[in-house]
Amino acid sequence: MALRFAVERLEQGPDGLGSARFAALVAAPALEPLLRYPGHPWFVPTVVAAPQDVVPMARALATSLVEEHLATLRTLRRADLLVRNPSDLRVRLEELEGLSWSDLSVQDRAACPALLVLVGPEAGEPADASGLGPLLRQDLPIRILLLDGQDAPGAGPDPALLAVASGASWVGSTSPAFPEHLGTTLRAAFSAKGPSLVVLHAPSPERLGFPSDQTLEVARKAVAARVAPLFRFDPTGATLHERFDLSGNPEQTDADAFDAWLRDQRLLSERLDPAEQALAKRAVLARWDGLQALAGPPTVVAVAPAPPPPAPVVDRSDIEQELRLRLATNLRRLAHPRG
Numbered sequence: 001m002a003l004r005f006a007v008e009r010l011e012q013g014p015d016g017l018g019s020a021r022f023a024a025l026v027a028a029p030a031l032e033p034l035l036r037y038p039g040h041p042w043f044v045p046t047v048v049a050a051p052q053d054v055v056p057m058a059r060a061l062a063t064s065l066v067e068e069h070l071a072t073l074r075t076l077r078r079a080d081l082l083v084r085n086p087s088d089l090r091v092r093l094e095e096l097e098g099l100s101w102s103d104l105s106v107q108d109r110a111a112c113p114a115l116l117v118l119v120g121p122e123a124g125e126p127a128d129a130s131g132l133g134p135l136l137r138q139d140l141p142i143r144i145l146l147l148d149g150q151d152a153p154g155a156g157p158d159p160a161l162l163a164v165a166s167g168a169s170w171v172g173s174t175s176p177a178f179p180e181h182l183g184t185t186l187r188a189a190f191s192a193k194g195p196s197l198v199v200l201h202a203p204s205p206e207r208l209g210f211p212s213d214q215t216l217e218v219a220r221k222a223v224a225a226r227v228a229p230l231f232r233f234d235p236t237g238a239t240l241h242e243r244f245d246l247s248g249n250p251e252q253t254d255a256d257a258f259d260a261w262l263r264d265q266r267l268l269s270e271r272l273d274p275a276e277q278a279l280a281k282r283a284v285l286a287r288w289d290g291l292q293a294l295a296g297p298p299t300v301v302a303v304a305p306a307p308p309p310p311a312p313v314v315d316r317s318d319i320e321q322e323l324r325l326r327l328a329t330n331l332r333r334l335a336h337p338r339g
Helices: 002-011 029-035 051-084 089-096 106-110 129-136 159-166 179-191 212-224 257-264 266-271 274-294 316-335
Strands: 022-027 046-048 114-119 142-148 170-174 196-201 231-233
Touching: 022 051, 051 089, 051 114, 051 129, 129 142, 129 159, 159 170, 159 196, 159 231, 170 179, 179 196, 196 212, 212 257, 257 266, 257 274
Parallel strands: 022 046, 022 114, 114 142, 142 196, 170 196
Antiparallel strands: 170 231
16 A cells, blocks of 8 residues: 555656655745746745745755655565565564664665755845855755845855855856856756755846846856856865866956956946945955865875885875865855955
8 A cells, every 4th residue: 555655646646746856945035926836837846935934944845855755765665575575574674664864875865856945135144155054054955046146246255155164065156157067067966965055146137237138148247257156066075176166167368357247237337436346356356266276286185104014094084174174264265255
């Protein structure tokens, strides 16, 4: 009966959503009318939450997805044991009841539907790294897509760099103007072992003052001017060089790329006086220089070899501690460019 119910749930499920590969939690109130069933753009179960409820709601939904996945695995493994009927059947059935998320293999974890949390720039406090930090520290299949609506570069903390500095989650910063990088980043984020955060550059024609049909061009210029640099951070890399990936950023051949980008933002350029424009430009270039330094040559940490005859042993914990210390020191400075 349990197996039949699981098959029916996968094939059909409530409202025909049984085959959905992920669920969605939307924390952008302005998008709510577009996300009500059956008019929302994903054929997946979707919940719209108030900004202040994002963190507890996401934790509850992701935990529910994990518990349902564990229940299905227990049913499948129980059926396999009953068919094989090993001599220690009773003991193994009892052990099966204690199966937890931490016991699962990478393949079993990957089979669990993830929770996509879509956070818009108008969501307020939960849209920054401090608000999302608790989710990024959870061992749950949570994928956060943050639409970065920061108007003036350098005016506030960089949410992607703050996320890198505050934990060991997979983090990406990408742009709709570079679809290949966007696709690769989203695939990697959904494949990450733990929670992941993707910051998507989302320039607003209304707030910045440019024609809406120029959105992709403005986004492209923002990447070229290093206002919205592309990068991926994978915490599983052995060195800082292996963890940071800046590939996909176009070469900056125009020394005035930032000024050209700013001229396209009529409302933004009118709001910033010359001193503020110069300060924003300095912050952008300093952040890019810092990213290049972090993604530079591989970091070598000297470890004294053990005496022979045993082979030299590298203490991975010392390396990890050194890498985390360097990351935290550099990223706190980069994430608060005006501090």
